[in-house]
Amino acid sequence: MSIAIRDVREHELDSVLALNNAAGPAILPLDAARLQRFFASAEYFRIAERDGAMAGFLLGFGSRSAHESPNFGWFRERYPDFFYIDRIVVASRRRGGGVGRALYADVQSYAELRYPQLACEVFLEQEADPALLFHGSFGFREVGQHVMPAPGGGIRAAMLMKELCSYPWVHDTYGDDLPDEPWLATRNAAAPRHRQTGT
Helix, strand or coil: CCEEEEECCHHHHHHHHHHHHCCCCCCCCCCHHHHHHHHHHCCEEEEEEECCEEEEEEEEEECCCCCCCHHHHHHHHHCCCCEEEEEEEECHHHCCCCHHHHHHHHHHHHHCCCCCEEEEEEECCCCCHHHHHHHHHCCCEEEEEEEECCCCCCEEEEEEEEECCCHHHHHHHHCCCCCCCHHHCCCCCCCCCCCCCCC
């Protein structure tokens, strides 16, 4: 019954796509071409497995990536250095079972070695209270709201950020040169092991 978290593999992208597009209105839909671009460029793209089956995934980008997203752009206009959670999806049958918390703990352990802040958004048009409470329990706070362009009217999102308290010590101690340890490596060969300084 344990949850295992690991990098996504290319042959799993069809399953990731199906999981994303079955998630409902709180998650923007994807097509196969865009998901393939994410696979090639995302700094963090990991899945959670439970009982040997895919139970969820989380996708994220550093603030200096070439990621194209209106919400990512909103953060980049206001903050110089952060790690952005583009999306987290948990299979409906696994919700409430700790998969989301496991993914958030994993992405935080990745981000806090490289970035001072973690950023994400929650769409407010749907029933947002569970998602807002979930993020609040992880220490996120609202730093603004953004209306994301959409056909037929914009989607309002609460823009959330969390200070990563370990980052100052890691950065003061190691600078941009983290030790060469397997558990510190990034999944994307184009992304450096340390905090991103450019793309």
